Amino acid sequence: MPVRLDLPPGLGQRPLALPDAAAVAAVMAAGELADTGEVVIEAADIVADWSRPSFDVGASTVGVIGQADRSLVAYAEVTSGDRASLAVHPDYRGRGLEAELARWLRERAGEAGSAVVGLPVPEGSLLDGQLAALGWEVRWASWVLALPADAEIPPRTPPAGYAVRAARPDEHEDCWQVIEDAFLEWSVRERRPFADWSAAVTGRPGFEPWQLRVATDPAGAVVAACVLVMATPDGVPEGYVDMVATRRDHRHRGLAQALLADAFAVARAHGAARSTLSTDSRTGALGLYRRLGMEVISTWVNRCAPTLRAAGG
Incomplete structure (x- = not known):
C-alpha cells in the first residue's frame, strides 16, 4: 500500500x-458547486x-479526516485501471492536500499495475x-450538456x-454487450464484466426498469441502448443520460438520436426539469448533441501523470 499522507x-x-459514500458525495458536491456552480454528483x-x-x-480509497469531529474533508480513489x-472540500483547499492525494493516486495506481493515472x-x-x-x-476534454427545461424535444423517429x-x-x-463494444472502440481499458456493469446500472439505488432504453431491429434484436439516470443533485429533478451506444453495423440510421x-x-414525463449528459x-459526438438542442454548461479536462512505479519513484 502507499506510504502515509503528509497531512497538516x-x-x-x-x-x-x-x-x-454520502460523505464523499458531500465533499465532491461542495467542490462542484464552488468550481462550476452546478452539482452533478449524488x-x-x-x-x-x-x-x-x-x-x-x-x-482503492483514502479519506482525509478531521481528528476533532471525524468528518471527511477530502478523498481520493483509484476507480479502475x-x-x-x-x-477536497473548499474549506480545506490550499493546505497541500491536493498534492498529497495526487501523489497517493500515482502510488496506488502504480501498485495496481497501471502505467498512468488520470482524473477529470x-x-x-x-x-x-x-x-x-x-x-x-x-489527455482529453469533456463537456456537460443540458437540454433546457423549456426546450422543445426534437422529434426523432426510428427507421x-x-x-x-x-x-x-x-x-x-445484450445492452451491456452493445454499450461495451461501442465504448471500447475509443476507450483504452479492459472490458467491464457484466456483473460490474449491472451493479452500476440496474443495481444503482433508485433504478427503475424504464430507465434502460433500447432500439431493436426488425428481427427484434437489441442494436442500440441508452442508460437514463433520474437524479436530484441540487434538489431539482433531472434526467441524466449516462450511456448511449449503437452497434457498429446499425449506425448512421438515426438510432442514437x-x-x-x-x-x-x-425523463420529462417522470418529472425531470431538464436532461443532461456528458x-x-x-x-x-459533441455535434450530435448540439443538433438536438443541447447546450454546454461546463467544460472539464482529464489530467494524467505517470504512476510512481512507472516513473521509477
Missing part, C-alpha cells in the same frame, strides 16, 4: 467503506460504483491549476421496422 496538524487518514453514484464486485473499496477521482477536473479550477503545476498533462422502448430483463446482457429524444421525453473529445 489536526487531520488524519483512513481507508473508506461503503457507508462513507451519493447513489458512489454507491453504484463502489458496489461493483471487482472493486475493493478499502484498498488508470481512472481516478480526487476531491473542471477546466480552470484550482485543482486543474495545481495538477498542471505538478506536471499532470491533459421503419425499428422500435424504441424500455429493455426487458432478458435483454440486459431516436434513443436520446426518447430518453429526454421519458461527452468527451474522444467520441466525436
Whole structure:
C-alpha cells in the first residue's frame, strides 16, 4: 500500500467503506458547486460504483479526516485501471492536500499495475491549476450538456421496422454487450464484466426498469441502448443520460438520436426539469448533441501523470 499522507496538524487518514459514500458525495458536491456552480454528483453514484464486485473499496480509497469531529474533508480513489477521482472540500483547499492525494493516486495506481493515472477536473479550477503545476498533462476534454427545461424535444423517429422502448430483463446482457463494444472502440481499458456493469446500472439505488432504453431491429434484436439516470443533485429533478451506444453495423440510421429524444421525453414525463449528459473529445459526438438542442454548461479536462512505479519513484 502507499506510504502515509503528509497531512497538516489536526487531520488524519483512513481507508473508506461503503457507508462513507454520502460523505464523499458531500465533499465532491461542495467542490462542484464552488468550481462550476452546478452539482452533478449524488451519493447513489458512489454507491453504484463502489458496489461493483471487482472493486475493493478499502484498498482503492483514502479519506482525509478531521481528528476533532471525524468528518471527511477530502478523498481520493483509484476507480479502475488508470481512472481516478480526487476531491477536497473548499474549506480545506490550499493546505497541500491536493498534492498529497495526487501523489497517493500515482502510488496506488502504480501498485495496481497501471502505467498512468488520470482524473477529470473542471477546466480552470484550482485543482486543474495545481495538477498542471505538478506536471499532470491533459489527455482529453469533456463537456456537460443540458437540454433546457423549456426546450422543445426534437422529434426523432426510428427507421421503419425499428422500435424504441424500455429493455426487458432478458435483454440486459445484450445492452451491456452493445454499450461495451461501442465504448471500447475509443476507450483504452479492459472490458467491464457484466456483473460490474449491472451493479452500476440496474443495481444503482433508485433504478427503475424504464430507465434502460433500447432500439431493436426488425428481427427484434437489441442494436442500440441508452442508460437514463433520474437524479436530484441540487434538489431539482433531472434526467441524466449516462450511456448511449449503437452497434457498429446499425449506425448512421438515426438510432442514437431516436434513443436520446426518447430518453429526454421519458425523463420529462417522470418529472425531470431538464436532461443532461456528458461527452468527451474522444467520441466525436459533441455535434450530435448540439443538433438536438443541447447546450454546454461546463467544460472539464482529464489530467494524467505517470504512476510512481512507472516513473521509477
